[in-house]
Amino acid sequence: xxxxxxxxxxxxxxxxxxxxxxxxxxxxxxxxxxxxxxxxxxxxxxxxxxxxxxxxxxxxxxxxxxxxxxxxxxxxxxxxxxxxxxxxxxxxxxxxxxxxxxxxxxxxxxxxxxxxxxxxxxxxxxxxxxxxxxxxxxxxxxxxxxxxxxxxxxxxxxxxxxxxxxxxxxxxxxxxxxxxxxxxxxxxxxxxxxxxxxxxxxxxxxxxxxxxxxxxxxxxxxxxxxxxxxxxxxxxxxxxxxxxxxxxxxxxxxxxxxxxxxxxxxxxxxxxxxxxxxxxxxxxxxxxxxxxxxxxxxxxxxxxxxxxxxxxxxxxxxxxxxxxx
Ligand code: DGY
Numbered sequence: 001x002x003x004x005x006x007x008x009x010x011x012x013x014x015x016x017x018x019x020x021x022x023x024x025x026x027x028x029x030x031x032x033x034x035x036x037x038x039x040x041x042x043x044x045x046x047x048x049x050x051x052x053x054x055x056x057x058x059x060x061x062x063x064x065x066x067x068x069x070x071x072x073x074x075x076x077x078x079x080x081x082x083x084x085x086x087x088x089x090x091x092x093x094x095x096x097x098x099x100x101x102x103x104x105x106x107x108x109x110x111x112x113x114x115x116x117x118x119x120x121x122x123x124x125x126x127x128x129x130x131x132x133x134x135x136x137x138x139x140x141x142x143x144x145x146x147x148x149x150x151x152x153x154x155x156x157x158x159x160x161x162x163x164x165x166x167x168x169x170x171x172x173x174x175x176x177x178x179x180x181x182x183x184x185x186x187x188x189x190x191x192x193x194x195x196x197x198x199x200x201x202x203x204x205x206x207x208x209x210x211x212x213x214x215x216x217x218x219x220x221x222x223x224x225x226x227x228x229x230x231x232x233x234x235x236x237x238x239x240x241x242x243x244x245x246x247x248x249x250x251x252x253x254x255x256x257x258x259x260x261x262x263x264x265x266x267x268x269x270x271x272x273x274x275x276x277x278x279x280x281x282x283x284x285x286x287x288x289x290x291x292x293x294x295x296x297x298x299x300x301x302x303x304x305x306x307x308x309x310x311x312x313x314x315x316x317x318x319x320x321x322x323x324x325x
Contacts (some may be wrong), residue, residue, distance in 0.1 A: 018298030113261030152203025
């Protein structure tokens with residue numbers, strides 16, 4: 001019997017590819033870049049399984065190009081706003097993601113952004129590297145305190161709650177919004193469930209941990225930024241379109257808020273005009289889950305899901321559950 005064919009849309013850890021190769025014919029995108037739509041349509045043809053990235057839009061056209069034998073599209077990411085779930089369900093294709101294994105890495109990275117923004121780490125490092133530092137100065141690179149301030153968390157899911165828990169190290173007051181209050185979390189971490197207006201008004205640091213859905217698109221826009229404290233810092237390591245990036249650039253320029261730390265952008269890899277010129281923003285290229293251990297763990301999940309589905313079993317991380325009925 002011929003081996004099943006698996007396509008991987010971009011190089012992921014070699015260990016993951018090797019494990020897949022023990023069972024399947026595996027082909028990997030040879031380029032060090034995302035595939036164009038045309039290339040993707042070609043590459044997925046006649047595959048039994050595809051391992052995709054958040055940069056690959058998997059819609060009906062791609063699923064049709066893959067063909068009726070394609071059983072699973074496994075996203076190498078926890079976010080799946082690149083998937084058309086209805087199109088996959090209609091065609092009987094299982095879609096999976098990688099939840100759980102990247103919560104700590106992503107939450108820790110949001111903290112790295114928060115601390116770097118509050119203490120002007122990127123800006124002052126650029127200054128030193130440029131040879132502009134001529135000795136200690138009492139008024140240079142004055143930042144914002146983190147300890148004993150108020151941390152706002154929008155979305156207390158797996159990543160948001162990991163992020164919020166780490167605030168204990170800084171004796172912060174935690175306020176949060178979510179679909180509903182989490183009494184156990186509140187008791188354990190002395191957190192307070194608030195509405196969005198209170199979250200915006202009271203947060204010294206506001207970190208977004210929401211999925212990207214039509215109702216969360218531009219969750220933070222000009223009006224929300226104006227409702228925040230002029231000393232506030234906005235952190236986004238979730239999805240770029242949660243923030244109206246043009247409005248954020250304007251707010252940062254006019255000091256409507258004090259700073260922002262961004263891992264994700266509205267139209268990656270393109271940045272809103274003016275963003276990269278601002279000193280009061282820390283910008284990094286969507287690397288929240290980029291640790292050796294986490295990326296291997298993500299590889300293990302996609303591999304397990306592909307193996308299960310190609311062996312006729314249900315996957316562990318199906319997103320379009322209706323397809324299994
Ligand atoms: C995800 O998994 O959704 C991240 O954005 C990339 O790891």
